[in-house]
Amino acid sequence: MEVPERGRRAEAPWKKLSKEELENQYSPSRWVIRLGAEEALRTYSQIGDEATKRARATRRNRLHVPYGDGEGENLDIYFPEQVSEASPFCVFFHGGYWQSGSKDTSAFMVNPLTAQGVAVVIVAYDIAPKGTLDQMVDQVTRSIVYIQKQYPRNEGIYLCGHSAGAHLAAMMLLADWTKHAVAPNLRGFFLISGIYDLEPIVFTSQNGPLLMTLEDARRNGPQQLLEAALTQPVDPACHVLVIVGQHDSPEFSRQSREFYQTLCRGGWNASFEELHDVDHxxxxxxxxQDDYVLTQMILRTIFQEP
Ligand SMILES: N[C@@H](CC(=O)c1ccccc1NC=O)C(=O)O
Structure with missing residues (x-):
């Protein structure tokens, strides 16, 4: 009989799935109900593109600001109308399975948040095949350090990520800031339809450009790292919202629920929301949209309203 690793389940549920079913569960566009898979992906890029054009045309901004020496290491900052240096900052990491997407089509939340006094940062990182998971995690870490150094009077840095971007944001729960000149003023995390255990991805076609080994997946898995972590959250007031769509696949939903439960066990101030009638x-x-339930949830968390 196989002895389970300490603190780990004997067998993760995804290991019982056939290769086809695993592929299906980790293909978000196949779970969209109102559009075909390709149309959903096209609409997503189109809305991102339009939102970014609108944000750049209507909001004071600094675009393509380098946060490191690498060509792909830059970010866009969109400011609220009021004085900006001391506002809260929401830093967004786009999704696309670490191999697609761009900061130039991901300014979704810029207009609703800046309208309420939040500065929004959209971060570029080197997607695969150029970047590896380890490099992306390092880039994301440095982008946050950059914001803290540039805006030391910020009223809190809130990290927001979607899908693969939620994975990158979640890795920051475990970052060692002592290696950097400053510790960022992290006050909250919005983890939207994320992936927290990368092991199943190794066995899907998504791993083609990523070339992830199981060891890479474990080293970069917030679920595994959090289960093994002995440390408590640095700031108990830092709120972690784990959010998944009602029409995300059952595997995405399971990953979010298990990550939320692990956060709770680790003493984090976490909450879980399944958003009604939305897909990935x-x-x-x-x-x-200003009146979308998630926009409102993010604003309430940042401004600490009940
Ligand atoms: N080929 C993928 C694309 C995808 O997963 C995706 C696309 C845009 C933004 C986020 C995504 N998912 C995770 O990062 C799909 O099946 O939908």
Missing amino acids: FEIIWKLT
């Missing part, structure tokens, strides 16, 4: 893409593109 609508969940993010609706952030272009």
Whole structure:
């Protein structure tokens, strides 16, 4: 009989799935109900593109600001109308399975958040095949350090990520800031339709450009790292919202629930929301709307309203 690793389940549920079913569960566009898979992906990019054009035309901004020496290491900052240096900052990491997407089509939440006094940062990182998972995690870490150094008077840095971007944001729960000149003023995390255990991805076609080994997946898995972590959260007031769409696949839903439960066991101030009647893409593109339930949730968390 196989002895389970300490603190781990004997067998993760995804290991019982056939290769086809695993592929299906980790293909978000196949779970979209109102559009075909390709149309959903097209609509998502189109809405992202339009939102970015609108944000750049209507909001004071600094675009393509380097946060490192690498060509792909830059970010866009969109400011609220009021004085900006001391506002809260929401830093967004786009999705696309670490191999697609761009900061130039991901300014979804910029207009609704800046209208309420939040500065929004959209971060570029080197997607695969150029970048590896380890490099992306390092880039994301440095982008946050950059914002803290540039805006030391910020009223809190809130990290927001979608899908693969939620994975990158979640890795920051475990970042070692002592290696950097400053510790960022992290006050909250919005983890939207994320992936927290990368092991199943190794066995899907998504791993083609990523070339992830099981060891890479474990080293970069917030679920595994959090289960093994002995440390408590640095700031108990830092709120972690784990959010998944009603029409995300059962595997995406399971990953979010298990990550939330692990956060709770680790003493984090976490909450879980399954958003009614949205799929993997609508969940993010609706952030272009002021009255969307998730826009409101993010604003309430930042301004600490009950
Ligand atoms: N080929 C993928 C694309 C995808 O997963 C995706 C696309 C845009 C933004 C986020 C995505 N998912 C995770 O990062 C799909 O089946 O939908």
